[in-house]
Amino acid sequence: MTTSHRMSLPALAGTILLAAVPAFASETPSADDIVRAAVDQWRGLSSQSEVTMTIRRPDWERTMTMEAWTKGDERSLVRVTAPARDRGNGTLTNDNNMWSFSPKVNRVIKIPSSMMSQSWMGSDFSNKDVARTNDIIDQYTHTLLDTRVDGDTTVYEIESVPLEEAAVVWGREVLLIRDDYVIAEHRFYDQDNELVKTLTSLEIGELGGRMVALRQRMQSVDTADEWTEIAVLSAAYDIELPDNLFTLSNLRNPRD
Amino acid sequence: MSTTLTVSAALAWRNLWRNHRRTLIMLSAISVGTWAMIFLTALTQGMVTDMVRQGLAVLPGHAQAHHPAFRDDPNIVNLLPIPDSELESRLVGGDFVAWSTRINVPAFVASERETRGVTLLGIDPARERDFTFVELDTIDGRFLETADDTGVVIGRKLAETLETRVGKRIVVMSQSPDNEVADRGFRVVGVFRAELPSQEEDYVFVGKATVQKLLGVPDRVTEAVVFGNDFRNPEPVLGQLEGFVSADGVTAQSWKDLDVYLSTTLAAMDGFVLVWVIVIFLALSFGLVNTLLMAVFERIREIGVMLALGVKPAAILLQIVLESMLLLGIGLLIGNLLAFASVELISDGIDISMVADGMEMMGATSRLVPDLRMQDVVLANGVVLLLGFFASLSPAWRASRYEPVEAITTVQ
Numbered sequence: 091m092t093t094s095h096r097m098s099l100p101a102l103a104g105t106i107l108l109a110a111v112p113a114f115a116s117e118t119p120s121a122d123d124i125v126r127a128a129v130d131q132w133r134g135l136s137s138q139s140e141v142t143m144t145i146r147r148p149d150w151e152r153t154m155t156m157e158a159w160t161k162g163d164e165r166s167l168v169r170v171t172a173p174a175r176d177r178g179n180g181t182l183t184n185d186n187n188m189w190s191f192s193p194k195v196n197r198v199i200k201i202p203s204s205m206m207s208q209s210w211m212g213s214d215f216s217n218k219d220v221a222r223t224n225d226i227i228d229q230y231t232h233t234l235l236d237t238r239v240d241g242d243t244t245v246y247e248i249e250s251v252p253l254e255e256a257a258v259v260w261g262r263e264v265l266l267i268r269d270d271y272v273i274a275e276h277r278f279y280d281q282d283n284e285l286v287k288t289l290t291s292l293e294i295g296e297l298g299g300r301m302v303a304l305r306q307r308m309q310s311v312d313t314a315d316e317w318t319e320i321a322v323l324s325a326a327y328d329i330e331l332p333d334n335l336f337t338l339s340n341l342r343n344p345r346d
Numbered sequence: 347m348s349t350t351l352t353v354s355a356a357l358a359w360r361n362l363w364r365n366h367r368r369t370l371i372m373l374s375a376i377s378v379g380t381w382a383m384i385f386l387t388a389l390t391q392g393m394v395t396d397m398v399r400q401g402l403a404v405l406p407g408h409a410q411a412h413h414p415a416f417r418d419d420p421n422i423v424n425l426l427p428i429p430d431s432e433l434e435s436r437l438v439g440g441d442f443v444a445w446s447t448r449i450n451v452p453a454f455v456a457s458e459r460e461t462r463g464v465t466l467l468g469i470d471p472a473r474e475r476d477f478t479f480v481e482l483d484t485i486d487g488r489f490l491e492t493a494d495d496t497g498v499v500i501g502r503k504l505a506e507t508l509e510t511r512v513g514k515r516i517v518v519m520s521q522s523p524d525n526e527v528a529d530r531g532f533r534v535v536g537v538f539r540a541e542l543p544s545q546e547e548d549y550v551f552v553g554k555a556t557v558q559k560l561l562g563v564p565d566r567v568t569e570a571v572v573f574g575n576d577f578r579n580p581e582p583v584l585g586q587l588e589g590f591v592s593a594d595g596v597t598a599q600s601w602k603d604l605d606v607y608l609s610t611t612l613a614a615m616d617g618f619v620l621v622w623v624i625v626i627f628l629a630l631s632f633g634l635v636n637t638l639l640m641a642v643f644e645r646i647r648e649i650g651v652m653l654a655l656g657v658k659p660a661a662i663l664l665q666i667v668l669e670s671m672l673l674l675g676i677g678l679l680i681g682n683l684l685a686f687a688s689v690e691l692i693s694d695g696i697d698i699s700m701v702a703d704g705m706e707m708m709g710a711t712s713r714l715v716p717d718l719r720m721q722d723v724v725l726a727n728g729v730v731l732l733l734g735f736f737a738s739l740s741p742a743w744r745a746s747r748y749e750p751v752e753a754i755t756t757v758q
Contacts, residue, residue, distance in 0.1 A: 097570040186527060203527040207461040255496070257517045257529035259458045266347050294542045313580040 106180075121232035121248045124267050129227055131271035133301060136161040139298075139325035145213050148315045154211070155323075163224050165336040169344065170211075179211070181220065182341040188221040191341045198338055214287070214308040214318035222257075229256035231264070244269040260286070268294075270301040285311050298325035350661050358668035361641065372637045373677050376730075379630045380681025381688070383623050383726040388689050388716040390622075394615045395717045398577060400479065400542060401608045404600055407446075407477075407571030409584040411598040413589045416568060422451050425522045425566045428594050430558075433570055434734060436590045442583055444573040446473040448556050451568065453520040455500070455550055456561055457508035464504065464550045468557030468567075471495065480538040487512035487536035495553035497535030501546025505537045512537055518552065522562045530560055541713075553744055577601065578612070623726045630730070631737045638670055638741040649745050650753025659746035666745050670738030671731070678727055689718045 119127075137160045144153045144201035155172040164186075170179040178193035188201040206218045230250040238245045248265045261281035266274040276289040287310045289305035302322060309317040334340060362369050402408065413424040426433065430447055437445045449468030454461055459749035471490040475482065480499070482489055490499055498510075498518065510516055512534050519529040532552060540546050558564050570591070574583035580600035588598040642649070649662060695715035 149382050203529060204452075204463065206519060206527060206529070207454065207456050252515075252531065254515075254533070255530045257519070257531055259456050259515070259517050259531075261458075261515075281510075286458055339710065 101235050109173075111227065118234070118237060121246075123235040124234070124246050124248060125230075125232050125250070125265065128229055128265070128267045128271045128273050129223075130138060131300065133160055133163075133271070134300075134327035136329055136331045137298075137325060137327050138329060138331070140323045142321050142323060143211070144319040144321070146315070146317050146319070156308075159331055159335055161331050161333075161336060166223075167218075167336055168220075178344075180344075181210070181335060182338065183223075184336060186221055187336060189341060190218055190273070196342075198342055199202065206262075214316070225256065225258065226263075229253055229258060231287065240299045245274060268301075272301050272303055287311060292319075293321075298327050299324060300327060350658075350664070352666055354665040355672075358665050358672055361645075361665075361669055362672055363560040365641070365644075368637060368640070369673065372633060372673055373680065375633050376630060376677025377680040377684060378672060380627050380678050380726065380730065381638075381684040382716070383626050383730075384682065384723055385688050385716070387619050387622065387722045387726070388685070388718040389714060389721055390618070391615065391715040391722065392695075392715050394612060394713065398464040398608050398612055400545075401461035401605055401606060402577055407601065408574045408577055408580040408640055409572050409587050409598060409600045410604060411570040411587055411596050412552075412568065414595065414597045417597075417604075420450065420452060420568070421448075422521060422561055422568070423562065425523070425563060425568055426591075426594075426596055427488045428591065428596065429565045430554075430567045431565055434592075437570060437572070437587075440572065440583075440586045440590065442586070443475070443575055444476050444574045445571060446470060446569040447554075447570045449554060449561070449563070449566075449568050451520055451561070453518055453550065455498075455504070455508065456517045456519065457510045457514070460508045462504060462507060462547075465548050466518065466557065467549055467551050468554040469493075469551055470554050471551075477614055479540050479542075480551070481540060482538075485536050485538045487534070489536050489538070490551055490553055494555035495531065495535070496556055498532035499538055499551040501549060502537055502539050503543050503546035503549075504550070505534070505614040507547070510534055516551070518560075521613035524561075524562075528561050542582060545590065619722055620725065620729075623729045624733075627729055627733050631733060634670065634674070634734060635737050635741065637673070638666065638738050639744075641669065642666065642741045642745045645745075645747065646753050646756045650750045650756070653748060654754060662746040663742045667735065667738050670734060670742070674730060678730060682723065682727070685723075686718070691717045692716060698728065 115287045121257050137158075139158050140155065141158060142153055142155050144151065152173075154170050154176055156168050156170050158166065158168045161164040164184055166181075166183045170176045178191075180191045180206075181187045182191075186205075189198050190201060191198045201217050201221070204273060206221070207216050209215070210220045230252050232247060233247050233249045233251075236247040238247065246267045246269070248267060250263045250265060252260060252262075259280075260278050262279050264275075264277040265278070266276075268274055272291065272294050273289075274291050274294070276334045277285055278287045278289075280286050287308065289306055289308045291306050293303070294301065294303040295304045296302075297304060302325065305319060305321045307317050355615050385665075411426065413426055414425040423442065428436075433447055437447070446469065448470075449466070451466050453464055453466035453470075455464055456462075469495040472492075480489065485499075485501075487499075488497075491495065498516065500510075500516070505511055508516060515531045515533050517529055517531050519527065522528045538546070540549075549718065554567070558566065564643070567660070570587065572583045572587050574580060584598060584600040591598055652662065693716070696711040
């Protein structure tokens with residue numbers, strides 16, 4: 091999935107990354123460093139993964155299986171592989187822009203700004219959540235609120251307040267990041283400081299050689315029986331991906 | 347001739363009051379009719395004026411200049427080809443009551459809970475203050491202060507929908523000319539009220555320079571708006587505006603072309619007033635003709651004697667017509683006074699918020715302020731006098747054609 095840190099793609103704690111981040115053990119790292127490291131952790135330099143997305147509503151539930159690729163900070167491609175009727179639906183993002191393709195209408199559509207707030211594939215994630223993955227790094231001021239030791243892991247509680255001109259509606263966000271850079275929880279507060287929704291990592295484990303959130307759930311506070319869950323089935327990180335993977339023509343006609 | 351006229355007038359006046367009860371009934375009928383014509387016309391005109399005023403306040407101005415394709419596709423791509431600073435320096439030289447240049451694009455605003463489609467207006471607040479539909483004195487917070495103000499001003503209804511208020515941030519999303527998403531956060535600095543709820547819902551104001559930066563179109567705008575003295579006659583300002591921009595392939599249009607619904611309503615209104623006056627007059631005319639006929643039939647013998655004594659038929663005719671004209675004249679006078687008085691009485695407008703929803707569909711507000719126009723008053727009086735004159739000709743003609751002997755011997 092690739093595309094959103096909120097979906098927290100599994101990420102492999104590559105040696106390069108670890109080297110880039112100051113050793114956390116000796117002294118408390120800065121909040122900015124922790125967030126940056128966490129984002130790099132789930133995304134890696136590049137990644138390929140297979141995930142399922144389960145959307146739960148009061149009277150129905152459905153599950154989709156998807157394959158996803160990311161490269162660098164900006165490029166990602168997601169393609170639905172099952173169920174059969176959704177097979178081939180795809181989303182391509184590149185530098186805050188987003189295109190979607192549906193084989194049923196055989197059209198690539200550029201997602202206009204008007205649709206950025208709408209739901210991505212019917213889930214509790216918005217198109218913006220998927221396309222704007224770097225915002226958490228450069229559109230917020232991060233403050234380390236608390237450092238907790240939970241068993242043998244340390245959890246950093248970081249408050250992220252969007253910059254005045256950031257295209258973010260939230261009043262503030264709170265990230266719980268473990269010392270292995272897995273985001274354990276991501277809470278979204280409105281400007282009256284009321285909790286609106288939470289992205290929780292329900293299962294954390296090792297996959298593709300790094301610690302990642304294996305199962306995450308996005309849930310609004312108001313609707314207890316509606317949520318979207320993302321589970322990572324398999325993942326590989328820091329692999330060689332061709333640039334032409336992230337093109338409109340590949341979105342339309344997959345090269346297998 | 348003048349003696350005939352004086353005598354006829356004196357006789358007409360006396361005859362009028364011989365049966366004062368009948369005259370008074372007729373007078374009250376004419377007065378009420380005239381009152382209805384003028385007063386109701388003033389109310390209807392008030393409603394139409396309000397509609398046009400509201401319509402003009404929101405967008406068209408009296409005349410506007412756009413990129414030729416902008417009206418079919420109000421997209422940021424269709425910018426005016428003239429740089430804003432150049433455009434402004436041209437417009438300064440014009441003889442306008444007010445003018446402004448704006449960015450006017452569709453956009454989305456989002457809060458934590460809602461997203462809404464709106465019309466985003468990037469304005470220079472100093473220029474818009476004089477004619478905006480925003481009620482500046484009841485604004486919650488403040489209006490924009492400069493063209494590079496970084497705040498946003500939204501309507502009360504929109505603030506309710508978004509569950510936001512002054513001091514909170516919202517995100518404004520639109521598109522740049524090369525189709526890139528352009529969005530940023532804005533702090534709500536003011537929540538405005540407007541006469542129409544739809545205005546509070548649809549329009550979002552930001553500083554012109556700020557939005558130019560956001561959309562990546564420095565020193566460019568989508569429209570120029572000018573106001574003249576009289577919205578019924580936008581041609582002079584349209585002509586000037588055209589002179590300023592047409593060389594660059596820019597289309598200038600008056601509000602009559604920009605909002606055909608409004609201009610058609612306005613044009614239909616003048617026709618409607620005439621029809622309305624004539625319908626009321628037709629009802630009145632039956633009473634008038636009947637009254638005159640009665641007056642003539644009662645006096646057949648008297649008319650016969652007058653004819654026998656040598657009064658000319660023309661003088662008889664004149665006398666009856668004068669009678670009718672006096673009757674109408676007094677009736678019109680009372681009717682006009684009544685109408686002026688009642689318009690004066692409700693000159694602050696009457697509250698019709700009971701039917702506010704219906705009025706809003708027509709683009710009018712829930713306060714009806716009568717608009718008494720001299721041309722409508724003259725039309726009503728003119729129609730009554732003219733048609734009244736023709737209506738009275740028939741009984742008068744009949745009276746003047748009696749055979750004296752027959753008339754005298756008629757048994758009444």
